[in-house]
Amino acid sequence: xxxxxxxxxxxxLIPLLFVVSILVFFVIQLPPGDFITTYVSELExxxxxxxxxxxxxxxxxxxxxxxxxxxxxxxxxNIIFHGDLGRSFNWAAPVSEVISGRIGITMxxxxxxxxxxxxxxxxxxxxxxxRQYSVxxxxxxxxxxxxxxxxxxxxxxxxxxxxxxxxGVSLTGLFSxxxxxxxxxxxxxxxxxxxxxxxxxxxxxxxxxALIRVTRAMLLDELQKQYVxxxxxxxxxxKKLLFKYPVRVAINPLISTIGWTLPTxxxxxxxxxIVLNLPTTGPMLLRALEFQDMYLAxxxxxxxxxxxxxxxLISDILLAWLDPRIRFGGVEE
Amino acid sequence: MKIExxxxxxxxxxxxxxxxxxxxxxxxxxxxxxxxQWQLIWWKFKKHKAAMIAGPLLLLLIFIAILSPxxxxxxxxxxxxxxxxxxxxxIHFYDSDGGFSFRPFVYDMEQVTDPQTFRRTFEPDTxxxxxxxxxxxxxxxxxxxxxxxxxxxxxxxxSSVPLFLMGSDQLGRDVFTRALYASRVSLSFGxxxxxxxxxxxxxxxGISGYIGGRIDTAIQRLIDLILCIPTIPLWMALAAxxxxxxxxxxxxxxxxxxxxxxxxxxxxxxxxxxxLSLREEDFIMAxxxxxxxxxxxxxxxxLPGFASYIIVSVTITIPTVILGETALSFLGLGLQxxxxxxxxxxxxxxxxxxxxxxxxxxxxxxxxxxxxxMFNFLGDGIxxxxxxxx
Numbered sequence: 229x230x231x232x233x234x235x236x237x238x239x240x241l242i243p244l245l246f247v248v249s250i251l252v253f254f255v256i257q258l259p260p261g262d263f264i265t266t267y268v269s270e271l272e273x274x275x276x277x278x279x280x281x282x283x284x285x286x287x288x289x290x291x292x293x294x295x296x297x298x299x300x301x302x303x304x305x306n307i308i309f310h311g312d313l314g315r316s317f318n319w320a321a322p323v324s325e326v327i328s329g330r331i332g333i334t335m336x337x338x339x340x341x342x343x344x345x346x347x348x349x350x351x352x353x354x355x356x357x358x359r360q361y362s363v364x365x366x367x368x369x370x371x372x373x374x375x376x377x378x379x380x381x382x383x384x385x386x387x388x389x390x391x392x393x394x395x396g397v398s399l400t401g402l403f404s405x406x407x408x409x410x411x412x413x414x415x416x417x418x419x420x421x422x423x424x425x426x427x428x429x430x431x432x433x434x435x436x437x438a439l440i441r442v443t444r445a446m447l448l449d450e451l452q453k454q455y456v457x458x459x460x461x462x463x464x465x466x467k468k469l470l471f472k473y474p475v476r477v478a479i480n481p482l483i484s485t486i487g488w489t490l491p492t493x494x495x496x497x498x499x500x501x502i503v504l505n506l507p508t509t510g511p512m513l514l515r516a517l518e519f520q521d522m523y524l525a526x527x528x529x530x531x532x533x534x535x536x537x538x539x540x541l542i543s544d545i546l547l548a549w550l551d552p553r554i555r556f557g558g559v560e561e
Numbered sequence: 562m563k564i565e566x567x568x569x570x571x572x573x574x575x576x577x578x579x580x581x582x583x584x585x586x587x588x589x590x591x592x593x594x595x596x597x598q599w600q601l602i603w604w605k606f607k608k609h610k611a612a613m614i615a616g617p618l619l620l621l622l623i624f625i626a627i628l629s630p631x632x633x634x635x636x637x638x639x640x641x642x643x644x645x646x647x648x649x650x651x652i653h654f655y656d657s658d659g660g661f662s663f664r665p666f667v668y669d670m671e672q673v674t675d676p677q678t679f680r681r682t683f684e685p686d687t688x689x690x691x692x693x694x695x696x697x698x699x700x701x702x703x704x705x706x707x708x709x710x711x712x713x714x715x716x717x718x719x720s721s722v723p724l725f726l727m728g729s730d731q732l733g734r735d736v737f738t739r740a741l742y743a744s745r746v747s748l749s750f751g752x753x754x755x756x757x758x759x760x761x762x763x764x765x766x767g768i769s770g771y772i773g774g775r776i777d778t779a780i781q782r783l784i785d786l787i788l789c790i791p792t793i794p795l796w797m798a799l800a801a802x803x804x805x806x807x808x809x810x811x812x813x814x815x816x817x818x819x820x821x822x823x824x825x826x827x828x829x830x831x832x833x834x835x836x837l838s839l840r841e842e843d844f845i846m847a848x849x850x851x852x853x854x855x856x857x858x859x860x861x862x863x864l865p866g867f868a869s870y871i872i873v874s875v876t877i878t879i880p881t882v883i884l885g886e887t888a889l890s891f892l893g894l895g896l897q898x899x900x901x902x903x904x905x906x907x908x909x910x911x912x913x914x915x916x917x918x919x920x921x922x923x924x925x926x927x928x929x930x931x932x933x934x935m936f937n938f939l940g941d942g943i944x945x946x947x948x949x950x951x
Contacts, residue, residue: 247786255795258802373941377933379884381891382926388913389920400913495793499888503911513794514892517801525798533790540789 233548237541248533249307253300256526267317313530314523318516323527326512331531334501334508338493340424341432345489346482349436353443354475360448368440375437380496384430384503399426400505427504431496435489439482447478480551486543491536602869605946612942619935622928626744633738634716634724636700637901641723641733644670646919647683649728656690666690669722680918691717693724728921730909739901740925746902747883748932750817754882755875757821762828763871769829770836771859777833784826792823796885799823800894809900816895820882828874835867869947876940880933887929903929 264286268278287293294302306312313323356365391399403419450456451474459469501510509528516524596604607613625632641647650667668685675682697716703709717724727736769780799819803812839845840863848858883903889895890904891911898905906925910916916923 244782244786244789248790251786251790255798255802258799373934373937374930376937377880377930378926379888379891379929381888382907382923382929385910385913385916385923389916389923392913392917398913491789491791492793495791498793498797499892502892513797514894517797517894520801522802525801529790529794529798532794536791537789 230545230549234545237544241537241541244537245534248537249304249530250300252526252530252533253303255529256303256522257296257299259520259522307530313527316516316521316524318519318521318524323524326524327509327528327531330507330509330512331528333506334494334497334510335535337424337427337431337497337501337506337508338490340428341435341493341497342486342489344428344432345436345439345493348432349439349443350479350482353440354447354470354478356440356444357447357451357478358470365444372437372440375433378433379499380430380434381499381503383433384426384500387426387430388504399423403507427497427500427506430500430504431493434496435492439485439489442481442485443478446481447474450474450477480547483543483546483550486539490539491532494532494536598865598869602946606942609942609945611938612945615935615938615942619932619939622744622932622935623748625741626748629741629745630702630704631712632714633735633741634697634699634713634726635735635738636702637734637739637742638899639700639734639738641729641735643672644683644723644725644729644733645731646681647723647725647729647733648919649921650725651685652693652726653690656687662690662692664692664694666692667717667724691719691722691724694718727924728919730922736906736921736924739906740903740928743901743903743906743925744928744932746813746896746900747886747904747929750813750886750896750902751879751883754817754820754824754886755879757817758825758828758878758882759871759875761821761825762832762874765825766829766832767836767859767863770833771840771855771863773837780829780833784829787823787826793885793888795823796820796889797892797894800889809897812896813900816886816889820885824878824882828871828878831870831874832867835870836863839863839866869943873940873944873947876936876943880936880940883929883936884933 264283267286268283271278303314306314311324313327315321316323316326319326352368356368359365388399391397403416403423451470453474456469456474459472460466464472497508498510498513500506501508502514505511509532513525513528515521516528593601630636647670650670652665652667654663654665655661656666667690668687669689669691670683671686672681673684674680693715694717695715696712697718697720698711699713699716699720701709701711723729723733723735725735725737727740730736730739765780765783769777796819799822800816803815803819807815845858845862848862853861886895886902887904887907890902891907893908896902896905903925907923907929910919910922910926
């Protein structure tokens with residue numbers, strides 16, 4: 229049953245990925261003019277003369293004079309058969325190379341943020357629901373609202389500013405100066421760890437606040453149900469009463485929302501990384517967009533979209549595995 | 562109906578208080594039965610204290626934003642070249658000798674250069690008081706193209722001395738004035754954005770729910786598609802591809818369209834769900850049997866049924882639009898100067914080194930947090946009240 233479910237979901241993925249790739253390619257094509265024009269004008273600004281034949285050679289190579297779908301087909305072909313996402317002009321390197329050097333840290337921060345969000349939001353959400361309208365509940369409701377209202381990048385700025393003015397330490401970057409540009413080593417990894425908490429906490433604030441609200445609301449709904457009342461009437465201990473079923477039902481959204489939490493976290497990570505100047509995909513995307521290096525921007529958009537789709541798929545499978553009602557198609561969302 | 566045991570009172574004896582309470586209760590019960598849906602919503606909304614406070618506070622901000630040209634002491638483009646990065650002036654009631662003045666006053670500032678660090682700072686010039694007056698004459702501005710005037714709500718009598726309530730920026734422009742003007746742009750961005758979003762969401766969500774079938778499936782797949790591309794990078798990519806030679810108005814509308822084109826999915830889902838559940842109700846069937854047209858059924862029976870949910874979605878979506886615009890403009894991908902929005906203003910606070918020396922550049926952020934917080938509280942209250950029959 230579960231295998232059939234997974235197979236069905238995998239089949240659904242193919243048209244979705246197809247349309248996503250068309251959309252991404254559309255975004256690549258959006259800026260007025262094409263990147264060769266930008267490239268040539270930049271070279272000319274730098275005082276390098278570009279011959280007409282060289283321009284034509286580049287245009288032929290990237291098929292820029294072809295209609296949209298022909299260009300799209302060659303782009304997709306290159307990705308599927310050669311893993312070639314095109315070339316970044318800004319970095320003068322293949323797109324896949326530029327992205328792969330950075331996406332690891334982005335994904336590391338995103339997954340740590342997800343774990344942080346769960347670890348903080350779950351206990352608080354459960355406690356707020358059990359002690360509804362207590363001082364604790366009010367305090368965290370208030371903090372939650374504040375957390376949702378302050379943009380991520382602002383929290384990052386304020387923390388940087390506060391730490392800098394009180395201790396004089398600059399928390400920007402992910403490594404101490406002596407490790408920048410060094411190859412990966414265990415020492416470099418250790419150096420990174422204490423600097424990792426800041427982006428994780430900052431990126432996680434908004435989703436933590438949101439998740440506290442969701443967990444609290446779900447658990448409150450669940451605790452009013454008949455089976456809880458029956459169990460209480462039969463003398464089941466409060467602890468067992470809470471954790472045996474209501475909490476398990478209430479944490480379902482945790483897993484079902486991975487699909488949209490992950491893109492939010494990655495999006496937040498991008499902006500926060502720009503403020504904190506982290507060597508992740510955020511500053512790369514911003515620079516790529518500023519210079520209309522669209523193959524890089526589009527390639528990145530495609531990769532994170534695919535990762536999100538896979539994340540959603542995994543969350544659906546987990547959910548079906550956890551909750552038999554979904555596996556057997558009993559519950560309609 | 563309960564029978565009151567002590568209904569027959571001895572004449573001249575006042576009824577015990579609990580009797581009166583019961584009568585009030587009954588009266589309330591009766592009111593409840595005859596109240597309209599919107600009355601019920603209002604009664605329930607009134608119980609949400611945070612929302613009751615947030616509503617007026619939000620209206621105040623909107624009011625200030627609309628009147629920003631009049632309320633701000635100068636104009637956003639006005640430069641005081643001798644006062645670059647000037648800190649906020651302190652408003653005094655007492656002078657250095659302890660002399661009291663009922664009318665608040667400020668001191669002019671003088672630039673001094675630290676002989677060791679060569680850092681330029683400002684020192685108050687306590688020789689002369691500059692009183693803050695109402696209805697002073699300052700920079701000429703055009704009030705929404707209706708008339709031109711130079712009267713500002715408050716300012717200093719001597720227009721050669723600046724009044725910087727929140728300091729000045731790198732060009733010597735008043736941060737307070739700019740933040741007020743930015744409120745107008747940022748808030749209106751939220752409202753205009755939600756109108757477009759609402760139109761797309763209503764049409765597509767309504768069609769999806771009402772017609773159903775293949776069109777429904779197609780629209781649902783479209784929503785899935787948009788949801789699986791991370792919003793912020795997509796916003797960034799689309800915003801960056803807007804032509805750079807566009808005018809401010811075109812930029813503004815282009816940004817609004819980008820936000821609406823991505824942001825309508827949530828609203829469409831809510832509307833589709835509501836339409837789906839209402840469509841099966843008996844009163845819709847009755848209307849159809851009595852020959853009501855589709856547009857009448859939608860306008861007369863369906864729309865009122867989920868209007869409150871639309872209001873909830875709108876109140877919750879506006880702050881996300883405002884936050885999104887702020888983030889993009891902060892990164893330099895959104896609205897561009899000379900347009901001032903909160904995000905554009907925060908661009909100058911981008912590096913924390915600059916903040917460490919000029920922390921007052923963060924003031925526009927306070928406006929963002931204030932607006933978003935108030936919208937969220939209001940949305941929370943409306944959400945609780947939206948279904949008053951619960």
